[in-house]
Amino acid sequence: MADLERTEFLYGVDSSVADDDRFYEPPHIVRFRITKKTPKRIYYIPENWGRPVQRFVDRVALERDGEVRRRSAGWWEPDATVYLNPPELEQPAKPDLGALRAEMADAHPDRGGTDAEFIAARRRYEQAKAQQPTP
Structure with missing residues (x-):
């Protein structure tokens, strides 16, 4: 619970894919500012979108598991899975x-x-x- 009280952000992974390999970006971590906390939910706004839409996740599940998958999320959305702490990303090594x-x-x-x-x-x-x- 102490972790959550200090947390000002939730985290997600942006792994969007471009049709053109010249514009490929490896997956990276994005932050979502927490706007409100209640006993059952944590509200946040994905900041990298044009029109801000407030979303929420289950606070109990997030505290218990450290991550929550949004049921209505598309695979391309950076907040499809929301993390309490920044996740570790495994970057593939460049071939020799x-x-x-x-x-x-x-x-x-x-x-x-x-x-x-x-x-x-x-x-x-x-x-x-x-x-x-x-x-």
């Missing part, structure tokens, strides 16, 4: 192009690999290379 290139060379039929192994290794290398930002 040198290691993938070496793996591709080792899988080459001239070095004892098979055609299928080489094709699969080359596909992984090409996909990783395409995801790297161009300087």
Whole structure:
């Protein structure tokens, strides 16, 4: 309960997806300012939207579990799951192009690999290379 009394914000994860890979942003944490607390609910406003709409979550469940899933939320909404404390985000590691290139060379039929192994290794290398930002 003491955690909640000090909390001025609730947290969510914005993992919106763009159709164009050039505008990809990795998932990041967003804050929602708490506007009111009652014994049963916590009210907040998602600040990153055009028209502010006050929303609420179950205070008892949030205190007990540390997070609450909104039933009416769409998967794209940053407050689909609301957290009492900022959640830990696991960011995927960038692929090592040198290691993938070496793996591709080792899988080459001239070095004892098979055609299928080489094709699969080359596909992984090409996909990783395409995801790297161009300087």
